[in-house]
Amino acid sequence: MDKKTIVHVEVDSIYHKLFQRELKDQFGEMVLYVGFFDPLVALDFIRSNKPDLIISCMYMEGKKIGGFELLRECKSLHPETPFLMHTALGYRDEFAQSGAEPDSYILKSPDPSDLMRSIAEFLCKQTVQEFMKT
Numbered sequence: 009m010d011k012k013t014i015v016h017v018e019v020d021s022i023y024h025k026l027f028q029r030e031l032k033d034q035f036g037e038m039v040l041y042v043g044f045f046d047p048l049v050a051l052d053f054i055r056s057n058k059p060d061l062i063i064s065c066m067y068m069e070g071k072k073i074g075g076f077e078l079l080r081e082c083k084s085l086h087p088e089t090p091f092l093m094h095t096a097l098g099y100r101d102e103f104a105q106s107g108a109e110p111d112s113y114i115l116k117s118p119d120p121s122d123l124m125r126s127i128a129e130f131l132c133k134q135t136v137q138e139f140m141k142t
Contacts, residue, residue: 066095
């Protein structure tokens with residue numbers, strides 16, 4: 009089975025390290041983690057690559073675009089790629105106003121089990137779909 013590419017966009021460097029470590033602990037060599045602090049740099053990568061899953065925080069203070077804009081751009085580039093919005097803020101109603109809706113929305117928590125469970129569900133679903141195509 010090919011490695012699944014997970015793009016992670018997060019402005020907090022500590023959270024990047026924690027997320028990367030948790031992914032490695034949970035999924036080992038099954039995933040390729042590609043992390044970005046800047047959503048515009050992530051968007052450049054996504055334009056030239058097709059990740060299997062995109063995970064982004066919602067608000068990115070000090071950046072030219074935030075999670076909503078990144079979501080819209082990613083869905084226009086790769087509408088079939090799951091986009092998981094991961095945030096400490098509970099603003100689900102703003103998705104309707106943003107013009108795009110993530111495939112999943114998870115509140116940040118000190119316990120990463122909900123996030124890891126969602127990632128596993130997306131990866132399993134993709135693996136089954138790939139298997140059914142063969």
